[in-house]
Every structure is written in C-alpha cells, then in structure tokens.
Amino acid sequence: MPLNIDGCIEGSYQLIGGNFATAGEASTCLKLKLTELGVAETIIRRASIATFEAEMNVIIYAAAGWLHYYITPHGIKIRIEDMGPGIEDIELAMQEGFSTAPEWVRELGWGAGMGLPNMKKNSDLFKIDTVVGEGTTVEMVINIP
Ligand SMILES: Nc1ncnc2c1ncn2[C@@H]1O[C@H](COP(=O)(O)OP(=O)(O)O)[C@@H](O)[C@H]1O
Ligand SMILES: [Mg+2]
Known part of the structure; x- marks a missing residue:
C-alpha cells in the first residue's frame, strides 16, 4: 500500500571519513523514520542494508x-555523495568479494567486498557515478508497492 504522506519527506546527514564512532547513525535514523511512517518491514530491511553499506x-x-x-508515497530514494578517491574500475568493485579495504579496516570486521553487490541487490534502482x-555518488531507489 502506498504511504499515506503528503508529497515528500526529505533529509540529509553529513558523513565524516574515518569516524567509526558515529558510523551507522545516518542509516539508523532513516530506519527509525521509516518505522514511524509505518513502512513495511521487508522494505525497511532492504533500505537499511543498502543505506548502511553505502554509509x-x-x-x-x-x-x-x-x-x-x-x-514519497511510492518509494525511498537515497543519494550518497562523497569527496574521496573515486573508484578506478566500477565493474571490478561491483564484484562479490572484491575489496581494497586496508588491514586495519579488516581487523574491524569490514572489507568482505559485499557492500556494493548488497546495495544493488536490495534496491530496485541502483546507479553509481565516480x-x-x-x-x-551512489543513487538507490527502493519502491513501496
Ligand atoms: N565511496 C567509495 N569511494 C572509493 N572507493 C570505494 C567506495 N565504495 C566502494 N569503493 C571501492 O569498491 C570496493 C568494494 O566495495 P564494497 O563492495 O562495499 O566492499 P568493501 O567495502 O567490503 O571493500 C572497495 O574495497 C573500494 O575499493
Ligand atoms: Mg563496503
């Protein structure tokens, strides 16, 4: 069922590279917002996974x-844009298991190379520009049927 909201609800969060202390806050806030709005759990789960990986x-x-x-009543659009090194080979980066995460990041449990594939899998529209x-910049849309 489309969401019963008027027009569009929007918001932004700033993300700081290397700031693991607050990592995940933006996707958690979005998840709370979607829960408040009564979005179906399966949709929230997909949006949360995709947003968290991008964050x-x-x-x-x-x-x-x-x-x-x-x-909007019909979907969730998420755009994550960063100032960073960019990605040299998007096709390679999109492959499951490919990662350039440094050792200290792997020690924190990251760097499985599943982030981009999971973002794509969990969104109805996925676009990456670098x-x-x-x-x-990553843009994702998750439809609300
Ligand atoms: N925002 C980004 N800026 C620069 N490189 C990125 C970005 N997102 C992904 N990458 C590159 O793509 C690779 C694969 O990303 P991902 O699938 O999320 O796996 P992981 O983060 O576990 O390495 C990363 O290791 C990195 O080389
Ligand atoms: Mg990742």
Missing part, C-alpha cells in the same frame, strides 16, 4: 560525504 563506504574510503533521502580523485 560505511564513505566512512571507510572517503574524506567526507552526504547522505540525502527522499521518501570520478577518480574527486568522489563517488
């Missing part, structure tokens, strides 16, 4: 970034 990539690989979300030396 972590900014924390791990980039200097800083923004997470923007737009909730410029090496400038940054990366």
Whole structure:
C-alpha cells in the first residue's frame, strides 16, 4: 500500500571519513523514520542494508560525504555523495568479494567486498557515478508497492 504522506519527506546527514564512532547513525535514523511512517518491514530491511553499506563506504574510503533521502508515497530514494578517491574500475568493485579495504579496516570486521553487490541487490534502482580523485555518488531507489 502506498504511504499515506503528503508529497515528500526529505533529509540529509553529513558523513565524516574515518569516524567509526558515529558510523551507522545516518542509516539508523532513516530506519527509525521509516518505522514511524509505518513502512513495511521487508522494505525497511532492504533500505537499511543498502543505506548502511553505502554509509560505511564513505566512512571507510572517503574524506567526507552526504547522505540525502527522499521518501514519497511510492518509494525511498537515497543519494550518497562523497569527496574521496573515486573508484578506478566500477565493474571490478561491483564484484562479490572484491575489496581494497586496508588491514586495519579488516581487523574491524569490514572489507568482505559485499557492500556494493548488497546495495544493488536490495534496491530496485541502483546507479553509481565516480570520478577518480574527486568522489563517488551512489543513487538507490527502493519502491513501496
Ligand atoms: N565511496 C567509495 N569511494 C572509493 N572507493 C570505494 C567506495 N565504495 C566502494 N569503493 C571501492 O569498491 C570496493 C568494494 O566495495 P564494497 O563492495 O562495499 O566492499 P568493501 O567495502 O567490503 O571493500 C572497495 O574495497 C573500494 O575499493
Ligand atoms: Mg563496503
């Protein structure tokens, strides 16, 4: 059932590279918002996984970034843009298990190389744009049937 909201609810969170202390806050806040709005649990789960993975990539690989979300009666749109190194080979980065995470990040339990594949799997629309030396933008849409 489409959400009973008027127009669109939107918001933004700032993300700081290397800041593991607050990592995951943006996706947790979005999850709370979706719960408040009464979005179906399966949709919330997909949105949370996709958003969390994208948020972590900014924390791990980039200097800083923004997470923007737009909730309409028919879906959730999430855009994560960062200022960072960019991705040299997107096709390779999209492969399950591919990771350039440094050792200290792996010691924290990250770097399984499943983030981008999981974002794609959990969204109905997935788009990634990157410029090496400038940054990366990921856009995802999760439909609300
Ligand atoms: N925002 C980003 N900026 C720069 N590189 C990125 C970004 N997101 C992903 N990457 C690159 O793509 C690879 C795969 O990402 P991902 O699938 O999330 O796995 P993981 O984070 O576990 O390495 C990363 O190891 C990194 O090289
Ligand atoms: Mg990742």
